[in-house]
Amino acid sequence: MKLILCLICLTWFFTAFNKQIKKHASIFYIITVLISALTIFVPHDMLPAPVVMFINKILVRGVFQGAIFIIVMYVAVLPSKSQLRIKLSKVRGEMAIIAALFTLIHNISYGKRYFMLLFTDISALKPYEAAAAVLSICMIILLVPLTVTSFYTVRKKMSGKNWKKLQRLSYIFYALLYLHIVLIFSRGLFTKKLTYLVDIYIYTLIFGIYAALRVIKYIKKKANAKVLKGEADIKNFNAPAYIKNKTVLSTAVFSALMLGVCIYSTYIYGSAGINSDVRTKNEKTAEDSDAGKAKAQNKVSENTGSDQKDMPDQEDIQSTAKGFKDGEYEGSAIGYNGKLIVSVVVEGGAIKDIKIVKHVDDEEYFYDARDKVIQSILEKQSTDVDSVSGATTSADAIIKAVKRALGEIK
Incomplete structure (x- = not known):
């Protein structure tokens, strides 16, 4: 048009x-x-x-x-x-x-x-x-x-x-x-x-x-x-x-x-x-499977709860060790064309997933920056990663948004 x-x-x-x-x-x-x-x-x-x-x-x-x-x-x-x-x-x-x-x-x-x-x-x-x-x-x-x-x-x-x-x-x-x-x-x-x-x-x-x-x-x-x-x-x-x-x-x-x-x-x-649609279905199946495992683990914990009353919470240990508190957080930053929003999922004190909620950058630049930056953050479990040559603005925006989601910057 x-x-x-x-x-x-x-x-x-x-x-x-x-x-x-x-x-x-x-x-x-x-x-x-x-x-x-x-x-x-x-x-x-x-x-x-x-x-x-x-x-x-x-x-x-x-x-x-x-x-x-x-x-x-x-x-x-x-x-x-x-x-x-x-x-x-x-x-x-x-x-x-x-x-x-x-x-x-x-x-x-x-x-x-x-x-x-x-x-x-x-x-x-x-x-x-x-x-x-x-x-x-x-x-x-x-x-x-x-x-x-x-x-x-x-x-x-x-x-x-x-x-x-x-x-x-x-x-x-x-x-x-x-x-x-x-x-x-x-x-x-x-x-x-x-x-x-x-x-x-x-x-x-x-x-x-x-x-x-x-x-x-x-x-x-x-x-x-x-x-x-x-x-x-x-x-x-x-x-x-x-x-x-x-x-x-x-x-x-x-x-x-x-x-x-x-x-x-x-x-x-x-x-x-x-x-x-296939990917969405597979993701939903995986989520249901994870939910089932979590439910089973909770049931086991309830049965053995008396033995663990005096023990510190395992999630608190992991959060303290890795510096991330479990939960799902959102952060934003300004990309090449405008506002970018990310969702960061932390489980067991580790960064489990990063999703792009909203962006308006050019796809030709953005998708390559997204794939490389998110992969690097998940692998290093840190936002201290390199930008992407040729898509610097979009890559920097993703990094900044993740930092804000994790409370590393305001």
């Missing part, structure tokens, strides 16, 4: 201000770079909450940049006489440059973790995370020449033929962009969040329709070329029928591919729900 809103707003912006953007392109580039720099380097606690939300949900995640790239790629397949195409065509190169400059935000924000791990410790990445990181690097490599040659001063020094050949790399870029998006949203499907499934449907529809329209345009161009060059027998060559047959075939192929991606995404989403 954020993508649709960005597409509407950006389409209006570029059509309404196409003359100003064309005339003062360098000013818009400078503004784009400044926004990117401020987004990356200015501490978020110095910014208003709505600005932080826009940065984290729209800019850092690449929704804003992706929307501009989508507009750029659709300009070429819009009806040639439409006013929308005429206005957007005037600033197509400028839009591509602005989108490329804004990608600095996304690449630096995520690259400082995923690119670093890709080259230093690839085993720390999930397979789809490693694949997404590789695709990102490939896109950056493609984006550099595409962006440089979009500048008017560079473009006018190239022959039209060579420039067009180079710009064909954009088709590969768009394909990699779509695959990258699907891989990233796959994590969301495993967390059973419906928004990610809807997003995959929307992106699949947008990129699928574009691909079909691009192929259809190529078919029409090829048919017209056959007639103009005399390669086809004009008497026997029926251009409309040729175009229609090829169009139906290409549309059917892309429709099947789109349907396949949607079915696969729905299956992953559904499977995640089943696995979640």
